[in-house]
Amino acid sequence: MSLAAPVSSPPAPAPDAAVAARPRYRASIAYGVVALIALVWMPLRTPDGVTRFRLSTSTDFFAIPTFDVPAAAAVWVLVLVAVGLAAYSVWATRAGRRTGMWLPVVFGVALLLAFLTFAGAGRATVIPLTSIATGTLFLATPLIFGALSGVVCERVGIVNIAIEGQLLAGAFLAAVVGSLTASAYMGLIAAPIAGALVGTLLVFFAVRYQVNQIIVGVVLNVLVVGLTSFLFSTVLSEDPSTWNARQSLPVLPIPVLSQIPVIGPILFRQTLLVYLMYVIVAALQVYLFRSRWGLRVRAVGEHPKAADTVGIDVNRTRVRNAILGSAVAGLGGAFFTVASGLAFGKEMTGGRGFIALAAMILGRWSPKGAVAAALLFGFADNLRTVLGTIGSSVPPQLLLMTPYIVTILAVAGFAGRVRAPAAEGVPYVK
Known part of the structure; x- marks a missing residue:
């Protein structure tokens, strides 16, 4: 009689684990489709x-000469780079390798430069890259x-x-x-208060009464x-000089830094609102992933x-941070009025809050990722002005649709495999 234990076959993997192990080609397919259309x-x-x-620009320490690029050759090279990156994405997905953030960044920059080169080919107009940025x-x-608020x-x-x-x-x-x-500046201080008030209503119904948060x-x-x-149709329109007069934040160039070619005008020749944005992005990135507060926040989520x-008070943590995030969104609302030097108008945000949500998802609930995604959408919004300046033949209706088309493509394909908290x-309920 044999005393050897019977050899059993290893257990079959669970269906969910097998599905999770399959390579996901959604992002690769999106890269391939966009690259093929460009080609x-x-x-x-x-x-x-x-x-x-x-x-x-005219205020830089020294001038970089305007340079000419052979349009056809440059477009071919840049588009083929995008095609190569799409093929690499397929290979990396099949091999189970992570590509990192460099691939979508290089892919996007290559196609954007190719498009600008294509749009300006054979025209006397000079394309100001620094002004575009x-x-x-x-x-x-x-x-x-808005994306930071969502994060x-x-x-x-x-x-x-x-x-x-x-x-x-906030606006x-x-x-x-x-x-x-x-x-x-007083308007800039008031903007986050308005956002926080809306956030207070959100958490009042969502936390206290457990109402569906999407419906709220x-x-x-x-x-x-x-x-x-x-209020605009009644109070503001009846006496606009008192209630809705234009006020504008001045541009505050940082000495020396603002005169550095290329990066100076882009980063250091801005209004106070943009400088506050730098601080908030850096602070959230550090505190969310490198502090006790951030650990508590992520644990609750x-x-x-x-x-x-x-020992963490879950609902109190949710209330405080939701109001804080809402105040950040309210501060962003100041962009539409005092930061742009405009009076308030009906529905002047134009759906940008929903685009901010898309930027948050594309950025994978990370401050730095949300910034990168928001810059992509900002470029899409700026593109219609650029093309109008250089006299492009692209239909204006298509230009108005560009930010929303980019939003749909980004969330549907380029976001890849993402997981919400x-x-x-x-x-x-405790």
């Missing part, structure tokens, strides 16, 4: 001639604030669909307070749109019961 559309239609680029950062500012709120488990309303409320209160005090966010967006439109077990949108 078919741009190189074969690029006219002969050169495209002229300029990097310097400056405009991109400026237009991305409210998207960055802070959703990392703690609160779904903040109300970013659009918080931006609009409204900034315009009114700035007009009454004749000070754009949608209702708050409608409420803010209706309330600001009513991932596993609130475990966080409660170690596990307890996002789930009320916690």
Whole structure:
């Protein structure tokens, strides 16, 4: 009689584990489709001639000469680089390798340069790359604030669909307070208060009464749109010189740094709102992933019961951070009025709160990732101005659609495999 133990076959993997182990080609397919469209559309239609680029501005320490690029050859090279990166993405996905952030960044830059070269081919107009980058950062500012608001709120488990309303409320209160005090800086101080008030309503219903957070966010967006439109049509329109006079934040160039070619005009020749954005992005990136506060925030968003077990007050943490995130979105609303030197107008945010949500998802709930995604959308918004300046033949209707088309493509494909915080949108009852 044999005493040897029977040899058993290893257990079959669970169905969920088998599905998770499969390579996901969604991002690779998106890269391939976009690269193929670029290959078919741009190189074969690029006219002969050169495209002229300029990097310097009149206030730089020294001037970088305007340079010419052979348009057809440059477009071919840049598009083929994008095709090669798409093929590499397929290979890396099949091999189970992570590509990192460098691939979408290089892919996007290659296609953007190819498109600018294609649009300016054979034209006498010079394409100002530094001015394009400056405009991109400026237009991305409210998207960055909105995306950061989403990161802070959703990392703690609160779904903040109300970013659009918080931006609009911030724009409204900034315009009114700035007009009454004749000070754009007072309007800048008032903007986050408006966002925080909207955030207070969000957490009041979502945390105290466990109402569906998406429904609450949608209702708050409608409420803010209706309330600001009513006040605009009555109070602001009847006496605009008192309630809705234009106030503008001045540009504050940082000495020496603002005169460095290329990076100086882009980063260091901005308004106070943009400089505040630098500080908030850096602080959130560090504190969210390198501090006790950030660990508590992420613990509440991932596993609130475990966080409660170690003594963290889950609902209080959610309330505080959701109001903080809403205040960040309200501060971004000041972009539309006092930072741009404009009076308040009905629904002037134009859906940018929802684009900010897309930037947050594309950035994978990370401050630096959200900034990169918001800059992409900011460039798409700035593109219509650029193409109009150089006299491009691209239909204006397509240019108006560009930011939203880019948003859909980014979230549908380039986001790849992303996972929201596990307890996002789930009320916690102790």
